[in-house]
Amino acid sequence: MKVFHKLPCAAALLLLALSVHAQSSRGLPPGNASSVSLYGIAATELVHVTNVREGANLGSTTRLENSKVTASRLGFIGSEDLGGGLSAVFNLEMGYSLDTGNPSNATTFFNRSSYVGLRGGFGTLTLGRHWDVEDDILGRYFVFAGYSAFQFSEFGGISETIPNSVKYVSPNWGGVTLRGLYALGEGTAGHTSEIAANYAAGGPFEAGATWRVQHDAQGRATQLATVGASYLFQPGATGSWRLHGGYAASTPDASIGVPKAAAYDIGLVWAPPKLPMNLTLDYVARDQKGTPDDSSFVRLGAEYFLSKRTALIANLVRMRNEGSASQRFYGLGAAGYDQNVYSVGLRHAF
Structure with missing residues (x-):
């Protein structure tokens, strides 16, 4: 732990990579x-946001931010063939802020995932820190990319x-x-239990559903149920359209x-003909049952591909807050205040 505490993150990751490459020289048996x-x-973005509350101050701000659309990350993924159709698998992934060079989580190094497991004809069974089953499938039915229903409280x-989870994928x-x-x-x-089912057979229609029960330290349970679907219209003269x-x-x-709450998302993804780009338009609403404190936002997003990477x-x-709602994308939020976001950025995958 002292080595990782003293070395910059990049150097620590390089040492990890070198240790994997040099394992045979340490006397470990070959696999x-x-x-x-x-x-x-x-990825990074130049962002302008209105009605940002920081402490007692409320106002607009312009900043260079780690991209909210696609968070910057660095990871290792690997597998070993154990024979008989069985493989060992692992993944280690950490997030970082490109604008500062700092880890995105000050206390958890591999904050985005860290697991090891086995994969075979039975499916994949892993142990460690995982993305939940909702994240696995709902990106096709809810808008993700940072400005999403998961930003609602x-x-x-x-x-x-x-963390400390066991995950199975059939x-x-x-x-x-x-x-x-x-x-x-x-x-x-508290402990958490989740199940999910998804249908995606390669055709235009996809659908999925998830269910979770999460207990707090006192044993009190909160249930989260989701359902979603998408349909890809046959590409034509006007390009490709996907409704979700x-x-x-x-x-x-x-x-x-x-209070109980519900969230709704309806969106459209359009790939224009003969242009390397996507345009997305989503309306996302949050209904807090029995109160007037509801929120909603409209998001228009664009990606223009300079290359495959x-x-x-x-x-x-544009985020709207009704009553005493204080939902936000940046800052602490302010009761009853709306928040507008304007951003441009650059993303590179490697």
Whole structure:
């Protein structure tokens, strides 16, 4: 731990890569056919945001930010053929802020994932820190890319990593894939149970559903259920069109004292003919049951691909808060205040 504390992140990761390459020189037994890949994303945006509350101050701000559309990351992924159709697999991934060079999480180095497991005819079983099953499938039905329903306070479970968890992904059975995750809730955290099913058979229609129960340290449960679908219209003279929609319901234990809530997302992704770009338009709403404190936003996003790995990105987002709602994308938020976001940026994948 002292080495990682003293070395910059890049140097620490380089040492890890070198240690993998040099394992035979340390006297470890040679394995079967294996592979390890380094991958990542470098992305940043110039962002202007209105009604940002920082402490007692409320106003507009312009800043260079780590991209909210596609967060910068660095990772290792690998596998080893164990024979008989069985493989060992692992993934280590950390997020970082490109604008500062700092890790995106000051206390968790591989904050985006860190797991090891086995893959075979039975599916894939892994142990460690995982993205939840909602994140696995809902990106086709909810708009992701940072400005999403998971930014609403009740719906972070649509996309988050869960430590101390065991995850299973089934084989693809005629387009149907099942997923399950259980987090043991070590220390002061409560345990989490999740299941999901998704249908994607290579045709124009896809659909999925998830269900989660998350317990807090006192054993109180909050349920999150989601369902979504998308349809890809046959590309034609006007390009490619994909319509998607999603619904999520949050039901906290009555003793928590937090209202039930629902989130809705309907969106359209358009790839114009003869242009290397995508345009997305989404309307996302949050309904807090029994109160007037609802929120919604409209997001228009664009990606222009300079190559297969590099793209220019832009966003226009308008968040509306009704009553005492204080949902936000930047800062702390302010009750009843709207927030507008304008951003342009550059993303490179490697």
